[in-house]
Amino acid sequence: MSQANQAGGRPVISATGLFTPPEAISNEELVASFNEFVRRHNDAHAAAIAAGEAAALAESSVDFIEKASGIRSRHVMAKAPVLDPEIMAPRWPQRSNDELSIMAEIGVAAAREALARAGRDAGDVDAVLCAASNMERAYPAMGIEIQQALGIDGFAFDMNVACSSATFGIQTAADYICAGNARSVLVVSPEITSGHLNWRDRDSHFIFGDVATAVLVEDASMAPPDHWVILGTRLKTVFSNNIRNNFGFLNRAYPDEAGGADKLFVQEGRKVFKEVVPMVAQMIVDEAERLGIDPAGLRRLWLHQANAGMNRLIAHKVLGHEASDDESPTVLDTYGNTSSAGSIIAFHLHHDDLAPGDIGLICSFGAGYSAGTVFVRKAG
Ligand code: COA
Numbered sequence: 001m002s003q004a005n006q007a008g009g010r011p012v013i014s015a016t017g018l019f020t021p022p023e024a025i026s027n028e029e030l031v032a033s034f035n036e037f038v039r040r041h042n043d044a045h046a047a048a049i050a051a052g053e054a055a056a057l058a059e060s061s062v063d064f065i066e067k068a069s070g071i072r073s074r075h076v077m078a079k080a081p082v083l084d085p086e087i088m089a090p091r092w093p094q095r096s097n098d099e100l101s102i103m104a105e106i107g108v109a110a111a112r113e114a115l116a117r118a119g120r121d122a123g124d125v126d127a128v129l130c131a132a133s134n135m136e137r138a139y140p141a142m143g144i145e146i147q148q149a150l151g152i153d154g155f156a157f158d159m160n161v162a163c164s165s166a167t168f169g170i171q172t173a174a175d176y177i178c179a180g181n182a183r184s185v186l187v188v189s190p191e192i193t194s195g196h197l198n199w200r201d202r203d204s205h206f207i208f209g210d211v212a213t214a215v216l217v218e219d220a221s222m223a224p225p226d227h228w229v230i231l232g233t234r235l236k237t238v239f240s241n242n243i244r245n246n247f248g249f250l251n252r253a254y255p256d257e258a259g260g261a262d263k264l265f266v267q268e269g270r271k272v273f274k275e276v277v278p279m280v281a282q283m284i285v286d287e288a289e290r291l292g293i294d295p296a297g298l299r300r301l302w303l304h305q306a307n308a309g310m311n312r313l314i315a316h317k318v319l320g321h322e323a324s325d326d327e328s329p330t331v332l333d334t335y336g337n338t339s340s341a342g343s344i345i346a347f348h349l350h351h352d353d354l355a356p357g358d359i360g361l362i363c364s365f366g367a368g369y370s371a372g373t374v375f376v377r378k379a380g
Contacts, residue, residue, distance in 0.1 A: 009183060009219030011174035013228040013376060014120065016348040017113030017214040019106045019190075023079040024334075027062045027072055027206065030083070034205055035059045037085040058202060065206040070308025074209030074336030076194045077102065088199040089256070090192070103136040104145040106212035107190035111150055114186065114214040118224050125216075126182035128156035131169030132189050133339040133367070134196050135160065138249060146188055154182070162243070163304055163366020164235070165189060165340035166213065170362070170374050171233040173217035183219040188212070191339045196245055198255070198264040207306075208265070209336035213344040228351075228376040231359070234287040236371045238279065242268040243367035277310055280365045281317035287373050288318075288361075296320045299358040300350065301328045304365050305342030308332055314363075340364060356380025 038057045048054035065071060076082055081091040095101060100108070107130060115122060128150070130143035135158055143156035161168040166189045173185035193208035220229070247255070247263040255263045288295040295318045303311045308330060315323035329350040331342065338345060343362050354360065355378065362374040 008180040009177045009221060011177040011217055011230045012220045012223045012379070013170075013230060014216040014218045014223040015114045015117035015227075016216070016344060017110040017115070017117065018345060018348045019109035019113070019212040020335075021075040021077050021106070021210050023077070024073050024075045025079055025083065027065050030206060031060045031062050031065070033083040033085055033088070034199070034202070037088060037200060040085055060202050060205065068307075069206065070330065070332045071206055071336045072333045075211060077106075077192055077210045078194070082194060082199055090194045100149055101136055101142065101145055103132070103142050103190040103192060104149060106192070107142065107146045107188040107214070108149045110190070110212040110214035111146065111186050111188050114216045115150075118216050118218075120184065120216060122150045122152050124222070125150070125152045125184045125186055126154040127173070127176065127185045128152060128154070129169045129172060129185065129187045130156065130158045130190070131161070131165035131187055131340060132158075132191050133160060133162040133165055134192065136192075142190070143188070150186075152186075161237075161340070161370045161372075162368055163306065163339045163342070164364040164368065164370035164372045166215065166344050167233070167340075167362060167364040167372025167374055168235055168370070170215055170217055170230070171235055171372065173215075174230050174233055177217065177219050183222055185217045187215040187217060189214070189341045189344065191341045193337070193339050196247070196265050198261065198266070201264075203269065204265060204267060207337045209338050211335060211338040211341045211345060213341040213348065215344060225379065227379050229379055231293070231375040231377055232287065232291045233375075234283065234290075234373045236279075236283055238369045240275070240367075240369045242271045242275070243369075245367075273307065273310055276365050276369060276371075277313045277317075279369065280363065280371050281314050283371055284314070284318050284361065284363060284373055287375065291375055293359060293375060297359070298361055299354055300326070300360040302343045302346040302350065302360060302362045303328060304363060305330065305332045305335065305346060306337045306366065339366065351378075354378050
């Protein structure tokens with residue numbers, strides 16, 4: 001291990017990694033299952049609905065989902081139970097304390113890819129930040145389990161800033177490197193969002209998907225030649241109840257019990273759209289100005305992947321014109337919203353073609369509200 005380089009360093013992104021669950025659910029499969037649930041629910045409550053004592057549930061539609069969100073499919077860790085109208089939640093066998101936890105397992109897979117791409121030995125890594133919007137348990141930290149599974153001799157912890165967890169993690173890692181407290185830090189974002197999504201809620205049942213990403217943030221002096229220089233990071237939070245999940249150990253009702261619906265993801269989607277777009281666009285432009293970067297000259301925006309319309313508007317405000325797929329690539333269509341992992345997946349899949357000197361932006365936004373910008377320049 002190389003921890004505690006008191007001289008301080010210059011943070012770069014050495015490599016990224018991605019784990020994609022093999023199973024995926026198309027909109028057609030999702031809507032067929034949801035509508036079967038609606039039919040069964042309405043049949044079971046037919047008398048109350050006819051008497052005006054209960055409202056009938058409305059069906060979902062593939063057309064609406066694609067038009068409102070840009071999502072066509074999403075990967076999940078457990079397809080069958082999510083699609084089963086009697087369950088509509090992920091399920092897998094409970095693992096013993098001696099087995100690797102499911103979040104740690106997919107985080108380790110993404111981390112191993114990042115390490116391999118960087119040509120990095122886990123023994124050279126100083127710290128692991130598990131940065132994600134939901135943790136599988138209270139403690140011990142998921143990060144420490146990932147650290148141990150990778151054989152890293154250093155420190156680890158968990159951090160949760162919802163959809164902005166990864167960018168907040170990158171800034172934290174970069175700060176450690178600047179301060180000389182670490183030289184190599186893994187920011188791992190295992191996002192099993194299928195567990196916090198209410199698959200019975202028509203307004204949001206289509207939004208999320210499961211994935212894990214990893215970002216290896218290192219001191220430039222040890223990074224591989226084709227790294228990305230971190231030009232600057234900026235974080236912002238503004239409290240809002242418009243995206244909320246009340247699940248927690250002080251809340252007694254569980255999601256499938258009466259009164260438990262708010263222990264899953266809930267949002268006021270329209271308000272989120274209206275409030276977050278201007279906040280994030282302004283933040284990007286301000287931060288570009290602080291760094292002396294012309295926003296219109298940004299080669300690529302790797303934006304948070306929540307909604308295609310939001311990304312279109314933000315990219316337009318930043319670039320000053322309608323962004324092409326090349327300027328603002330989407331992974332929403334195949335991954336859905338993967339919370340904090342979204343902008344990292346976009347970066348991971350769409351950066352190889354950029355030239356040395358090109359400048360781009362990794363940007364997250366979501367619950368909190370929270371937003372993070374990471375401006376990067378391809379080295380060389
Ligand atoms: N199938 C068919 N119709 C649906 C539907 C579904 N699954 N869900 C909602 N509708 C209907 C509504 O009933 C409403 O009908 P009405 O006009 O007759 O009342 C209409 O579609 C519009 O609903 P609304 O919820 O206002 O949709 P929207 O256009 O705002 O799109 C979101 C919904 C969630 C996709 C959009 O608001 C969004 O993406 N917001 C930001 C989300 C976000 O980034 N969240 C962060 C999470 S990290």
